[in-house]
Amino acid sequence: MFAAALVAADETVAYGPSSTDSAGFFLDYAWLVPLLPALSFLVILLFGKRMRGGGAGLGIAAVSGSFVLSIGALITWFDHRDEAHEGVAAVHRSVGWLTSGGVTFDAGILLDGLSVMMLLVVTAVSLLVHIYSTDYVAGDSRYTHFFAFLSLFTATMLFFVLSDNTLQMIVGWELVGVCSFVLIGHWWEEKPNSDAALKAFLTNRVGDVGLLVGVSILFFAAGNTFDTLTLSERVNAGEVSHTALLAASLCLLAAVMSKSGQFILHTWLPDAMAGPTPVSALIHAATMVVAGIYMVARLYPVFWEGMSIAGSSINMLALVGAVTLLFGGLLAFTQNDIKKVLAYSTVSQLGYMVMALGVGAWTAAMFHLFTHAFFKACLFLGSGSVSHAVHSFDMKADMGGLRKAMPHTYRTFLVASLALMGLPPLAGFWSKDEILAGTGGWGFFGGTQANGAYTLMLVMGMLGSAVTAAYMTRVIYLTFFGEYRGHGQPHESGPRIIVPLYLLATVALLGGLVNMPKGFQLWPKAWQERFGHYFEPEAAYFPYIAHARPSWSLGIAATVVALAGAGAAWRYYFKAVASRSAASAQSLTEIDDGPVSRGGLPRAAHTTLVNKYYLDHLYNGVIVKAVKGPIAKAAYWINQRVIDAVVNTAGRRSVTAGRAVYDHVDQTLIDRIIVDGSGRASDATGENLRTIQTGKVQQYAAILFAAATILAGVFMLILSL
Amino acid sequence: MILNQFLLLAAVLFCVGVYGVLARRNGIMVLMSVELILNSVNINLVAFGAFRDHVAGEVFALFVIAVAAAEVGIGLAIVLMIYRNRRSIDLTEADLLKG
Secondary structure: OHHHHHHHHOOOEOOOOOOOOOOOHHHHOOOHHHHHHHHHHHHHHHHHHHOHHHHHHHHHHHHHHHHHHHHHHHHHHHHHHHHOOOOOOOEEEEEEEEEEOOEEEEEEEEEOHHHHHHHHHHHHHHHHHHHHHHHHOOOOOOHHHHHHHHHHHHHHHHHHHHEOEHHHHHHHHHHHHHHHHHHHOOOOOOHHHHHHHHHHHHHHHHHHHHHHHHHHHHHHHOOOOOEHHHHHHHHHOOOOOHHHHHHHHHHHHHHHHHHOOOOOOOOHHHHHHHOOHHHHHHHHHOOOHHHHHHHHHHOHHHHHHHOOOOOOOOOHHHHHHHHHHHHHHHHHHHOOEHHHHHHHHHHHHHHHHHHHHHOOOHHHHHHHHHHHHHHHHHHHHHHHHHHHHHOOOEHHHHOOOHHHHOHHHHHHHHHHHHHHHOOOOOHHHHHHHHHHHHOOOOOHHHOOOOOOOOHHHHHHHHHHHHHHHHHHHHHHHHHHOOOOOOOOOOOOOOHHHHHHHHHHHHHHHHHHHHHEOOOOOOOOHHHEOHHHHHHOOOOOOOOOOOOOOOOHHHHHHHHHHHHHHHHHHHHHHHHHHHHHHHHHOOOOOOOOOOHHHHOHHHHHHHHHHHOHHHHHHHHHHHHHHHHHOHHHHHHHHHHHHHHHHHHHHHHHHHHHHHHHHHHHHHHHHHHHHHHHHHHHHHHHHHHHHOOOOOOOHHHHHHHHHHHHHHHHHHHHHHHHO | OOHHHHHHHHHHHHHHHHHHHHHOOEHHHHHHHHHHHHHHHHHHHHHHHHHHOOOHHHHHHHHHHHHHHHHHHHHHHHHHHHHHHHOOOEOOOOOOOOO
């Protein structure tokens, strides 16, 4: 405590290549951004029930404040970036928090393009989700509680994004996990919901172990530092052994796989749909799942060196991403719950981001994170609006034909879907195309020449894009076309739901314009690649990355592939299913003699997908059962036959030995000599000493002072010698 | 530096305090003498802090003041209870702990 007070009294310490002089109010005081929602969490939790509106107003005000501060930080950062000529220093502010064993633990903020961009995305999406929630969860029994944790969720994510050292990142990472646990289990009275919350939390714990180990390896490998900038610089300068970096990056990858829902640890993510829809939107667009992506982007030199991304054609990071994007996308086909389709779609899109980071397309990954945050939030909030009207999430049983009843939701959902499919000129097209170009696998017309020749990743990305287009076409048909299959009269949602949808759809429509490819003939040169220019670090703490050349042929090919996927689904649903429905005078969701019912391979594939590749069976049935069944049985057998036998024999022997000991040692030696003797000795001593115990306080004090005086005398004597 | 004067003052105060604690029979007077001792220590701390140009002395003095406040609170409560039970706060009479 005292040491902390002393360190804090020192001047603010700053390390690394950061400038210590002021970088403008919004960057210097960026810690206010997470602080506002954190304070609003406390106030809402303590006094929310007594406030008018249950504390929702305060939450919205706090997040609005954060949003305004983030905009300020963004604009200040633009100036900061434009003033810098070669390379741009990150703004780093930190204070010593405590010192232990020669290591100083800092707390601080780190602002560069990456964190400024994340601040904007998180606060913008969170603000819209807050506004949306005032309508969506109105009348809920834990309305105040919900808004308190929505604020905390936002605050912890902002805290995580601003971390300047890996230790602080762990804190933020775990806090985000706890908040998601609370919010997913918001309606915990129903068992599946609390199970889903537990599953999310426990699956994430698996990856957290990787994070802890990875951060520890990095700490020791990079010469006892948690500081992100110092660490990255040392890695970039080649001062850290490659083996340590490989081990660290693999451990961190495990953390990313659980947090960002990468294939085989993605199973918690669809179950997390048990939470209220605004929470799903927040988890899947701006917080929680992008934490893993952000962590890779922030510690990029570690992955760049550890995974040997440059000049390679395959690595673990890219492979995990590629597998996830394709297999996650396929899973979306067999889901009937609209939110689960979107959840698997998130898994797939996160796969794109991880793959992009794995092939060295850093800017493309961040750009996709940016565009995805907005169109996916729009899709989730749109699905919430639909379910609000029909009181169900089941597309096959309760939806259909909603385009007339809910025109606003339909329009915004359609725009966001087209963006997700990656059709030009919507936002998703530009970011996805940049990722595909970034693989460097495109060999026609000069190729794109990125960091390596990741042909496999390009193929997976292309296939994934066709799959995405197809399942989104399916969702749109099942939800908005055909005849209405549900009960009651669906109605359009209120303005607090519609306005956020339109805002998000606008970004989904125009978001691509912020990062038009370099050399794109149809766009002014000064406005090309603004996103990459402002947000990609160009400093000693960031590896030198080769940028892919945009390619017309690749863009056209990607569009054709997406259109082919959408076209196939369109032929099946809008033509075949729709005409059957018209013939049978009822709304169908599939054809009786469709490919699935014909048996053979399609049937087997369908069953596999319905069972989600049997991963849940693997986790629950095999792993958990193995621990519960045979292993437990074996342990019992060993317990009965081996351990008990040993115990029994040992017991009998010790009884015999004990008797002998009792007779000779205990009775004679111990009882007579030691116990009785010591009793008599202390009795005599006590009799003599009790005369000092007068019970008078002042006599005790006199003895105390006398002793102190003598000791002081001895002390001075020793000093003078 | 006039450090010595402060140290002398503190030493005198300390001795007065020790005398009070040992010689007074009134419980409240003893408590007041304890305060004197504590404050003589505070003077030392602040004087050394200023002398060595280090904030640690002042910080510790603040701690001592806070602890002393709590100590007096408890001490007075004890004296009050003794008075209620015995109608006297003569410390020489309170010797229930006699061995």
